[in-house]
Amino acid sequence: MPHDATILPTLQLNDSRKIPQLGFGVFQIPPAETAEAVATALETGYRHIDTAEMYENEREVGEALRASGLDRGEVFVTSKLSNSYHRPDDARRAFDTTLSELGFDYVDLFLIHWPLPTLYDGDFVSTWKVLEEVRSDGRARSIGVSNFEVAHLERLAAEADVVPAVNQIELHPYFQNRQVKSWGESRGIATQAWSPIAQGQVLDDPAIAGIAERAGRSPAQVVLRWQLQRGNIVFPKSTTPARIRENFELFDFDLGSSDMEAIDVLDRGEDGRNGPHPNRFDIVPS
Numbered sequence: 001m002p003h004d005a006t007i008l009p010t011l012q013l014n015d016s017r018k019i020p021q022l023g024f025g026v027f028q029i030p031p032a033e034t035a036e037a038v039a040t041a042l043e044t045g046y047r048h049i050d051t052a053e054m055y056e057n058e059r060e061v062g063e064a065l066r067a068s069g070l071d072r073g074e075v076f077v078t079s080k081l082s083n084s085y086h087r088p089d090d091a092r093r094a095f096d097t098t099l100s101e102l103g104f105d106y107v108d109l110f111l112i113h114w115p116l117p118t119l120y121d122g123d124f125v126s127t128w129k130v131l132e133e134v135r136s137d138g139r140a141r142s143i144g145v146s147n148f149e150v151a152h153l154e155r156l157a158a159e160a161d162v163v164p165a166v167n168q169i170e171l172h173p174y175f176q177n178r179q180v181k182s183w184g185e186s187r188g189i190a191t192q193a194w195s196p197i198a199q200g201q202v203l204d205d206p207a208i209a210g211i212a213e214r215a216g217r218s219p220a221q222v223v224l225r226w227q228l229q230r231g232n233i234v235f236p237k238s239t240t241p242a243r244i245r246e247n248f249e250l251f252d253f254d255l256g257s258s259d260m261e262a263i264d265v266l267d268r269g270e271d272g273r274n275g276p277h278p279n280r281f282d283i284v285p286s
């Protein structure tokens, strides 16, 4: 039974566009499984899909959306520039390829996936100017960044015209990334939390399990609900239909302040980070 998508909360971005606060992520979903997973997500009621050039499954995301019978305008779709294409001419071509892979004439949001400060002479500003171009010609409705640290955001603030609409960063109970989140939000940059359940690693935490038990919810639902109440945009990934549905059942309960604070104190700072540090990450697919 499809859900009523009108229950999905939206946030307003700094460019006045709206984004559903809950979406579906497709990182590490093999292309052959992507269309089915996205179809299940859309049937469940998700109206926001997060993909990337480097995930190599944009084509299947577009196919699933067309097969769903939904209008293009009903689903918010994000993609991200590959680390291979930061040089401006490459970035322009890569963006064209994203649209042709998806089979769309626009994306709702396009991001620089990683800042790569040790590559391309440390120049992500000229890359960002290409995103400004595709925003001004309407082919990306909103533009943003991912894995940008405060120093990277400061540099864009000093040298670019458009403030990113979002910064998509690793953020979960063990790594709450507070400095980057609060710096961005104080300048109107919304926070997208990637790996919102830490790829499952926080689900056995006794504090989270205890809250879940008392709330009659699953640990994943508790963590995702904490993310939403902290104002983060999330797109949990799953290829398991029951989990895809479970991760959508977040809008008929609230966590009280003591439960919220019990999750806040699980932050391990830098020790809780699972992914690479953005200052050093330099993998460029060939």
Ligand SMILES: NC(=O)c1ccc[n+]([C@@H]2O[C@H](COP(=O)([O-])OP(=O)(O)OC[C@H]3O[C@@H](n4cnc5c(N)ncnc54)[C@H](OP(=O)(O)O)[C@@H]3O)[C@@H](O)[C@H]2O)c1
Binding pocket: 024, 025, 026, 027, 028, 050, 051, 113, 146, 147, 168, 169, 193, 194, 195, 196, 197, 198, 199, 200, 203, 218, 220, 221, 235, 236, 237, 238, 239, 240, 243, 244, 246, 247
């Ligand atoms: N910008 C970036 O650099 C970046 C980096 C990483 C991720 N992301 C984005 O963020 C999205 C989510 O992050 P993620 O994929 O790394 O991790 P995640 O969503 O935190 O966790 C996904 C993992 O948790 C499992 N899972 C999902 N729901 C569950 C549930 N209800 N109960 C128990 N286990 C559950 C999934 O297993 P099954 O699939 O087997 O069910 C999968 O192994 C990505 O898909 C991508 O869109 C962006």
